[in-house]
Amino acid sequence: xxxxxxxxxxxIHPEGHKAASSATPIRSMDLLPRYVVPLRQHIGTPARPVxxxxxxxxxxxxxxxxxxxxxxxxxxxxxxxxTAIEPRAVPHPSGLFDLAIAIETDGEDKAIDMQPxxxxxxxxxxxxxxxxxxxxxxxxGAVFPSYIKLNPGTPRGGASPIHTLxxxxxxxxxxITCDDRLMRERAMEILEGARIMGHMxxxxxxxxxxxxxxxxxxxxxxxxxxxVAAGDxxxxxxxxxxxxxxxxxxxxxxxxxxxxxxxxxxDVGIQxxxxxxAYSLYRAVTLGExxxxxxxxxxxxxxxPGNFEVRIGTxxxxxxxxAGGALAGASGEIVGGPMMGFDLMDLAAPxxxxxxxxxxxxxxxxxxxxxxxxxxxCGACARVCPVELxxxxxxxxxxxxxxxxxxxxxxxxxxxxxxxxxxCPSHIPLVDYYRFAKSEIWEREREKQAAEQARARHEFKxxxxxxxxxxxxxxxxxxxxxxxxxxxxPADGEDPEAARKKAILEAALARAAKAKEEMAAAGIAPxxxxxxxxxxxxxxxxxxxxRAAMSEAQTAxxxxxxxxxxxx
Amino acid sequence: xxxxxxxxxADNSVSAIMLKVMAALVPAIIAHAWFFGPGIWVSLLVxxxxxxxxxxxxxxxxxxxxGPFLKDGSVLVTAWLLALSLPTLAPWWLYAVxxxxxxxxxxxxxGGLGQNLFNPAMVGYAALIIxxxxxxxxxxAPQNLALHDITLAESFDLVFAGQGAISVDAYTAATALDTWxxxxxxxxxxxxxxxxxxxGWGGGQGHEFVALMYxxxxxxxxxxxxxxxxxxxxxxxxxxxxxxxxxxLNPAQHAGPLFHLFSGGVMLGAFxxxxxxxxAASTPRGKLIYAGLAxxxxxxxxxxxxxxxxxxxxxxxxxxxxxxxxxxxxPRVFGHKAGERAGGHKETP
Numbered sequence: 035x036x037x038x039x040x041x042x043x044x045x046i047h048p049e050g051h052k053a054a055s056s057a058t059p060i061r062s063m064d065l066l067p068r069y070v071v072p073l074r075q076h077i078g079t080p081a082r083p084v085x086x087x088x089x090x091x092x093x094x095x096x097x098x099x100x101x102x103x104x105x106x107x108x109x110x111x112x113x114x115x116x117t118a119i120e121p122r123a124v125p126h127p128s129g130l131f132d133l134a135i136a137i138e139t140d141g142e143d144k145a146i147d148m149q150p151x152x153x154x155x156x157x158x159x160x161x162x163x164x165x166x167x168x169x170x171x172x173x174x175g176a177v178f179p180s181y182i183k184l185n186p187g188t189p190r191g192g193a194s195p196i197h198t199l200x201x202x203x204x205x206x207x208x209x210i211t212c213d214d215r216l217m218r219e220r221a222m223e224i225l226e227g228a229r230i231m232g233h234m235x236x237x238x239x240x241x242x243x244x245x246x247x248x249x250x251x252x253x254x255x256x257x258x259x260x261x262v263a264a265g266d267x268x269x270x271x272x273x274x275x276x277x278x279x280x281x282x283x284x285x286x287x288x289x290x291x292x293x294x295x296x297x298x299x300x301d302v303g304i305q306x307x308x309x310x311x312a313y314s315l316y317r318a319v320t321l322g323e324x325x326x327x328x329x330x331x332x333x334x335x336x337x338x339p340g341n342f343e344v345r346i347g348t349x350x351x352x353x354x355x356x357a358g359g360a361l362a363g364a365s366g367e368i369v370g371g372p373m374m375g376f377d378l379m380d381l382a383a384p385x386x387x388x389x390x391x392x393x394x395x396x397x398x399x400x401x402x403x404x405x406x407x408x409x410x411x412c413g414a415c416a417r418v419c420p421v422e423l424x425x426x427x428x429x430x431x432x433x434x435x436x437x438x439x440x441x442x443x444x445x446x447x448x449x450x451x452x453x454x455x456x457x458c459p460s461h462i463p464l465v466d467y468y469r470f471a472k473s474e475i476w477e478r479e480r481e482k483q484a485a486e487q488a489r490a491r492h493e494f495k496x497x498x499x500x501x502x503x504x505x506x507x508x509x510x511x512x513x514x515x516x517x518x519x520x521x522x523x524p525a526d527g528e529d530p531e532a533a534r535k536k537a538i539l540e541a542a543l544a545r546a547a548k549a550k551e552e553m554a555a556a557g558i559a560p561x562x563x564x565x566x567x568x569x570x571x572x573x574x575x576x577x578x579x580x581r582a583a584m585s586e587a588q589t590a591x592x593x594x595x596x597x598x599x600x601x602x
Numbered sequence: 603x604x605x606x607x608x609x610x611x612a613d614n615s616v617s618a619i620m621l622k623v624m625a626a627l628v629p630a631i632i633a634h635a636w637f638f639g640p641g642i643w644v645s646l647l648v649x650x651x652x653x654x655x656x657x658x659x660x661x662x663x664x665x666x667x668x669g670p671f672l673k674d675g676s677v678l679v680t681a682w683l684l685a686l687s688l689p690t691l692a693p694w695w696l697y698a699v700x701x702x703x704x705x706x707x708x709x710x711x712x713g714g715l716g717q718n719l720f721n722p723a724m725v726g727y728a729a730l731i732i733x734x735x736x737x738x739x740x741x742x743a744p745q746n747l748a749l750h751d752i753t754l755a756e757s758f759d760l761v762f763a764g765q766g767a768i769s770v771d772a773y774t775a776a777t778a779l780d781t782w783x784x785x786x787x788x789x790x791x792x793x794x795x796x797x798x799x800x801x802g803w804g805g806g807q808g809h810e811f812v813a814l815m816y817x818x819x820x821x822x823x824x825x826x827x828x829x830x831x832x833x834x835x836x837x838x839x840x841x842x843x844x845x846x847x848x849x850x851l852n853p854a855q856h857a858g859p860l861f862h863l864f865s866g867g868v869m870l871g872a873f874x875x876x877x878x879x880x881x882a883a884s885t886p887r888g889k890l891i892y893a894g895l896a897x898x899x900x901x902x903x904x905x906x907x908x909x910x911x912x913x914x915x916x917x918x919x920x921x922x923x924x925x926x927x928x929x930x931x932x933p934r935v936f937g938h939k940a941g942e943r944a945g946g947h948k949e950t951p
Contacts, residue, residue, distance in 0.1 A: 043936065048609060127605065208609070282937065295937035372608040400608050405670055407616050408716035412879040417830075421936040424885065424944070427928075443944045444935045452607030459616050460716075466605050 037241075037270050040290040042283045044418040045275040046453045048208050048373065050247060051399075055333040056211035058340045060219060063356050065139060069111045069347030071097060072124045072134040075386040076171040077178045078104030083135060089116045093145040094324050097135050100166050106179040107169040109324040110137055111345035113144040122382070125350065125369045125389055129379030137347070148322035158184070158234040161319060168318035169325040169387075174202060174279075174308030175370060177388045180315060183305060184234045194236025196305050200288060201228050203244040203251065203309040204272060204279030207371025210391040212329040213309050215341040217244065217251035220313055221258035225267060227312030230319050232266065235305055239266060242309070243284050246271040276373065277451040281306045283420055295447050310390070330385055332357035335364045335396035344385045351381040353392060360394045368393040372400070373452040407460040415454035415464060421447050425454040429464050432471035437478070440471045448472075616715075620675030622826055626819035627682055627874065633815040634686070637808030638742045639773075640754040641690030644761050646682060648694055652701040653681035660710040676715055680704050683723035683874060687867060687914070688730065689741040691752065691760045691773065696737050700726035720921045721881045724914040731909060739910070743775035744808035747799050775799075778806030779866045779910040786855050805865030813869040820873025829877040832889035837872040838863065840897030848905055856905050867913035868900065876917050883924040888931035896920040 074080035081098030091097055091110040098108040117138045121131035153161060162181040170180035186194045201224070205213040217224060224242075232240045244252050255269045272278055272287050282293040284306065291302040299306050307315075310328060317323045326346055330353065333339035337358025344353060350367070354360055367378040370391055378392075385392075415425035423444055431440035445468060454464045634642045657677040661668050684700050704726030712718040731738045745751055750772040752760070760768070776784070778800045785795045795801075804810040823829045841862050848856035862868060867875075876882060876893050883892035896916045903912025932944035 046611075048611075286936075292937050295935065297937070368606075368608055370606075372606065374606050375608070376605060395608070403604075403610060404615065407670060407674055408714065410616060410619075410676075410716045410880050411884055412619065413830075413884050416884065422933050423935055424932065426884070427944075443932070444938070447935050447937065450606075455607050456609070457611050457614065459614050459619050461610060461615070463604065465607070469605065 037268065037288065038290075039270075039272060039288065040286055041273075042278070042286050042420050043422045044420045044453060045278065045283075046418050046456055047274070048276055048456060050274075051209045051333070052211050052214065052247070055209070055331050055339040055341060056214050058338075060215050060329055060341045060343055061356070062343045063345070063348065063352070065112060065141065065143060066345075066348060066352050067139050068117070068349075069114075069137045069139070069345060070122050070134045070349065070382075070384040071108055071111065071137065071347040072122070072132050072384065072386055073098045073108060074124075074132050075108060075177060075346070075388065076106050077176065078102070078106075080133065081105060081108045083119050083133075085116050085119075085135065087116050087119060090114070090140075091116060091137060093143055094148065094326055095146050096167070096169075096324075097137075100179075104179060104182065106171050106181070107167055107324070108135075108346070109169055109326050111326045111347045112137070112139050113142050114139040122384075123380035125378060125383045125386060127376035134384070150322050151319060153230050153233065153319050158186075161230070161234055165315065165318060167324075168322075170311065170315055170318055171325070171387050172308055173310035173314060173328055173387060173390065175374075175388055175390055177386075180307070180311060183307070184231060186235045186237075186305075187300070189236075193238075195303055196235040196300060197238050197303040198289060198305075199228065199232050199235055199237040199240045200285060200299075200304060200306045201240065201242040201309050201312055202279055202281065202284055202306055203242055203248075203255075204284055205248070206245060206274070206276045206279035207373050207375075207391075208276075209333050209393050210331050210371050211333075212331045212341050212390050214248045214251050216313055216329050217248070217309055218254045221251075221254040222261070223316045224309050224312045225255070225258050225262060226320070227314070227316035228267060228307075230315060231305075231307060231312060237305065239268065241288050242267065242269045243272050243288050244269065245274045245278060247274040277420055277449070277453065280420065280449055280451060282449070295444070325387060328385075328387060328390075330389055331391040332394075333391070334368075334393035334399060335361045336394050337361060346385060346387060348385045349382055350378060350385060350389075350392060353385060354381070354394060361396070363396050363398075364394050365397055365400070366395045368395060368400075373456070374450060403463070404461045406462045409458075409460055409462060412459060414457045414459060418453040418457050420451060420453065421449060423448060425464055425468075428471070429462060429467050432467040435474070437471055437475050440468075441475060445471055445475075616674040616676065619828060620679050622828055623679050623823065623874070624675070624682060626822040626826075626828075627686065629818050630686065630812050630815035630870075631682075633812045634690075637744050637811060638690060639745055639752045639757065641742055641752060641757045641760075642685070643754065644757045645685040645688060645690050645692070645697060648697045648761065649681035649685040649701055650678055652698055653677040653705060656701060656705040660706060660714075664710065664714065666714065671715065674715060677705060677709075680709070680722045680726075683870070684726045686870060687723060687727045689738060689774075691742055691757060692737050692740065693764065694761050696730060696734060697761075699733070700730045702726075703729040716880055718880055720918055721875055721878050724875060724918050724921075727914045728918060731914070735909075739776065739780055740770060740774045741777050742773050747775060747807065777866070777910065778802075778809065778861070779904065782857055782861075783904075783910050789854075792854060804860050804863065809866070810864040813864045816869035816873055820869070823873060823877070829873070830886070830889065832886055833877045833882060833893040834872045836890045836893035837876050837897040837900075838868070840894040841868055841872075841901055844898045844901040848901065862901055862904070866904070866911040871900070871913040871917060872897075875913070876920075881917075881921045881924060883920075883927045883931070885928055885931045885933055887933070888924070888927040891927050891931065892920050892924055895923070 073083060079102040082101040083097065084099045085091055085097045091114060093110055093112045095110045096107050097110050100107045114137045116135055118136040122134040124132040162184055165184065166181040171177040172180060186196045189195065203213050203217050228240050242255055252269060252271055259267060259269055270288060277283055278287060281299060285299050285304050286292055289304060291304060293299045294301055314325050318325060327343055329341050330344045331341050332353050336354060339357055342353060342356055368375040369378050369389055370376065372393065409426050409429060411426055419425055428440050428443045428445050431443065448468050450465050450468065452465050458464060631642060657672060658668060661671055681701065684704055688697065688700060704722040708720050708722040708725035709718050750768060752773050781798055781800045782795060800806055802810045805813060820834055824831060842859040845859040845862040849858045876896055883889050899916030899919060900912040903909065903915055934940055935944060
């Protein structure tokens with residue numbers, strides 16, 4: 035069956051470097067003495083730790099439970115003891131630490147009792163709960179919790195709103211071959227995973243898109259397909275063109291449907307999963323095995339590049355060691371591919387669900403970038419942009435910090451694929467400028483919201499004070515009115531009570547005056563500071579003068595004691 | 603920040619682009635030397651030396667690093683384009699004034715590489731044709747028509763020491779564009795004008811072949827993806843349409859499209875000058891509008907203006923309009939509805 039393919043705008047053909055790691059089968063790794071499992075391995079709320087330091091855990095046991103809606107669980111990669119729950123190095127561009135659970139291996143690798151399941155008899159919502167418990171998140175790199183993506187939403191006209199499920203096996207980034215090897219070796223499981231997904235989504239067609247630079251993977255999928263004879267699944271070779279594996283690009287290539295700006299592929303009835311996610315989903319649903327390992331490419335300047343079945347939580351230094359170790363002259367590591375990955379800050383950081391590739395750099399493989407020259411508006415960037423943006427315009431505005439203008443040139447449609455930077459003859463790090471502009475805009479947005487909140491609070495306070503003042507005034511006015519009214523009633527006759535009080539008061543005053551007179555007559559000082567001896571008077575005035583001098587000196591030296599400025 | 607991508611396209615730089623542009627000019631330069639004598643070597647040399655000197659001076663004054671900016675080669679492209687636009691064998695100071703306007707005024711006073719609003723070579727050309735119109739019309743005659751073939755040594759003498767023993771009339775002749783303008787205004791019949799020795803099979807004798815070589819060089823640029831088809835196609839298409847229209851209306855005053863294509867600076871302008879990315883419109887539709895209007899203006903200036911050629915003025919006029927055109931011709935972005943224009947005012951999401 036041949037399908038009409040569509041060509042998205044632009045794209046580039048960077049050197050593949052895939053043969054370095056794609057030739058050998060996926061290797062397993064020896065059990066390590068310790069693992070570090072971060073609690074934030076997916077988009078959304080980090081998992082909540084459900085074990086304590088010192089607890090014994092089994093392989094596959096939930097150690098972090100999904101917290102809230104956009105979240106998923108994390109599991110122990112092997113059996114052992116929890117030694118720490120603390121911030122540790124994680125593979126993130128910022129290099130910041132994040133909460134993780136450290137596990138010391140007991141060597142037994144004893145697993146929990148895994149519960150196999152026949153998905154065919156299961157309600158999709160029960161399957162979704164199972165998938166959430168199993169810690170499934172998109173293994174293509176975005177790590178969005180899978181169970182959410184498997185909820186098709188409200189049916190339209192009696193049918194699921196998702197008509198097409200796309201499995202992304204394009205793997206368009208250079209160097210990465212983990213999906214390639216997985217498709218070659220485990221095609222059947224991938225297709226089975228796809229059918230579970232299709233069942234859950236109610237999708238009418240399933241398309242597996244693979245770039246045509248992976249003929250072995252295509253052949254393996256085709257042969258697996260012929261064995262299961264599934265008419266609803268189609269394996270399609272798409273042209274090798276970076277970033278053809280981007281979700282929106284692949285959806286367009288295969289269906290001609292454009293995902294609306296700011297929207298999701300589900301808006302046009304398409305759901306997309308990475309082939310690795312389909313494989314892990316198959317294992318989770320059918321075998322009851324949580325997501326505790328994934329295939330990772332370790333390549334570049336290492337002795338034995340290849341693909342590895344890596345337990346989540348494996349320190350990256352151990353992965354490099356498994357690939358024969360870095361060769362002399364290594365100059366750092368990239369997590370992910372060379373087009374969209376990032377520099378690793380700390381080799382102690384573990385492999386997470388998001389890590390699909392680790393490239394050890396060398397100056398020969400990744401020469402230092404030449405110095406940037408001014409933009410000459412040659413438009414090479416615009417010609418390769420898969421989103422049809424005008425990258426150089428966005429660059430000029432980002433550089434000038436005219437973020438509003440940059441945004442009006444659709445900065446937020448940029449997928450940061452790096453095509454523009456790749457072809458720029460002036461070697462301008464364009465994507466860096468877009469990341470900068472985006473983060474500045476987000477920051478300003480946050481500030482704006484905070485300011486608006488503060489303004490609302492202030493306005494309410496002013497309103498409240500006004501109201502209280504008004505209410506008080508009204509109350510007083512009412513009270514005055516009442517007392518006036520009260521006073522007005524016995525206007526002609528004297529209030530006997532008031533007259534009595536007045537008489538008492540007058541008597542008291544008279545007594546006090548009389549007492550004072552008597553004291554004065556007797557020569558008794560009414561206060562202890564009156565009529566002091568001359569010596570004491572002098573002392574007091576000296577002290578007063580000293581104090582005055584001191585306070586003057588302080589005012590002169592300390593500007594903080596300046597009289598407060600008049601309110602504006 | 604120094605983030606992804608970690609890998610860049612190999613052998614891709616501003617200097618590589620400029621070198622390729624210069625290489626694409628070589629066929630036309632050789633044709634020029636073949637038809638008009640070795641004078642072109644002298645003017646290329648003079649302009650190139652001036653270019654490097656002025657660029658260095660300006661970079662020093664602006665406290666910019668010399669290495670990367672001299673290496674980018676953009677100033678040499680400016681020098682070559684100006685040299686090819688000017689008559690050869692003109693006095694050295696004419697080239698100097700042109701280069702000062704191009705490099706100092708049009709390029710560096712606007713902020714240097716990538717910042718100039720106007721095409722530097724065309725600013726130099728315009729300044730000269732306004733200031734020294736007589737020198738600018740003294741083009742060497744094709745060698746088969748000249749009374750005297752100029753040698754390389756004589757070329758240096760003419761440029762640096764003045765005319766000396768050789769009379770100007772011995773080696774120069776009015777160009778075809780000039781001849782057409784003066785003769786049609788005298789009311790001469792078109793057949794008689796076209797029979798004059800200045801005219802060849804298409805445009806001016808010799809010039810038409812140089813124009814053909816610009817076309818060849820332009821196709822090389824297209825083949826190497828240094829330019830897109832939009833600007834040359836729209837420019838030449840518009841020249842043909844406008845010229846044809848005027849020619850149909852009044853054949854006694856306005857030459858046909860073939861003559862316009864192969865005379866003066868049309869081919870050079872279409873492929874090498876209007877396509878200057880810094881000063882041209884940059885969106886696909888914008889390029890069509892920009893170059894279409896530039897082509898039309900070229901023929902209108904030729905037909906009704908005071909100067910024989912209109913390429914420089916039309917391109918400079920369109921340079922002014924390029925940012926405006928870009929603003930209104932932004933392409934539809936993936937996932938956006940048709941007609942949603944980028945660049946308009948938009949609040950944060």
